[in-house]
Amino acid sequence: MERSVIQLSHCQKFIFCFSLPDECPSCGEELEGRRLQEAPVSLPSPFTNGHNRSCSLLVTPAQDNLHRDFDGTSDLHTGISNSKGVVYNYTQGGVHRDQSGWEHCVSVPLVRPDMYPLLAQWDQYLDHFSDGPMWDPAWHRFHEDDHNCFSFCLGFVNSVLAVEGRSSVTRETFTHTYILPKMKRVSKFTTLYQHIQKHQYYVVDRKKDRQEDRQEDVPTCVGQSSDNSFQYL
Ligand SMILES: [Zn+2]
Structure with a gap:
């Protein structure tokens, strides 16, 4: 596109x-x-370069999707960017810190630009969370359904909410409120484009x-x- x-x-x-x-x-x-x-x-366009989006949730077609396109049927891969646009994403091999590969994705900003204390700590939180045993293949196995890239992202969001003294969010709420509306726009745009x-x-x-x-x-x-x-x- x-x-x-x-x-x-x-x-x-x-x-x-x-x-x-x-x-x-x-x-x-x-x-x-x-x-x-x-x-x-x-x-x-609903697509952005994820490496230019700091402190966001990013959604991209999964690696095994040859054309790397959002066609409505492809599996999606999710990750979280740090303040420098490095994308942390969990796969079978553990947490990857990608400097490229997320150039064509959908982004969901997670932090208001005026939340300075949180922004200042973001990278540290993300590093600390990624180093946890939950995401270490030696300790915990990746599972396609319930311990996957999205579990990592949601787990991170909830860990930050906890630090901020706020209650956690469920997978369903997060998906329906923040991701599906964006994906609906992607689907409309893709249909129009095609x-x-x-x-x-x-x-x-x-x-x-x-x-x-x-x-x-x-x-x-x-x-x-x-x-x-x-x-x-
Ligand atoms: Zn006319």
Whole structure:
């Protein structure tokens, strides 16, 4: 997904494409040299370079997924970044500290930028937690279902919550509140992207699109807006 998606509007439609067409794919009117009522905008991609995201939960397709793409069916791998963008992630071999490989992922910020004491301690917490026997293959075996990369991330979040004197969060709550809304956006974006790849355009009624967006505001309100509304700790 290297190309950016452009959104323009014409004849009461929204048109999504990779490059501006010469004529409107819906009504056929020539667009070249004409002023559109609203300037075309480029649609923000839900993907980010995880190494530029400090103190975040990161989600990426699992290593065995050859194309490294979010296709809705691939297994996902999760990790936590430190303040320098090094991604700590747990696998069968223990905790890896990746300096690369998380360039195309979804990020969930975990700390508000003004929480200085926590930010200052973050790397130390993460190192300490990663060195624990729970994640040492000599002490504890990796298990695909209940002792995996996500257990590591959730365990870390809960250990920080405990230090902060706050109650822990369950796997279900964490997934439903913070990860699924983001993944839903990824899935919508991927579908749109693939449609444009195949058909060059995606055209939708302006009214219909707005209604759909409104309906979706309810379940996805946490993740829809900017990343900054997404803090957890
Ligand atoms: Zn048109």
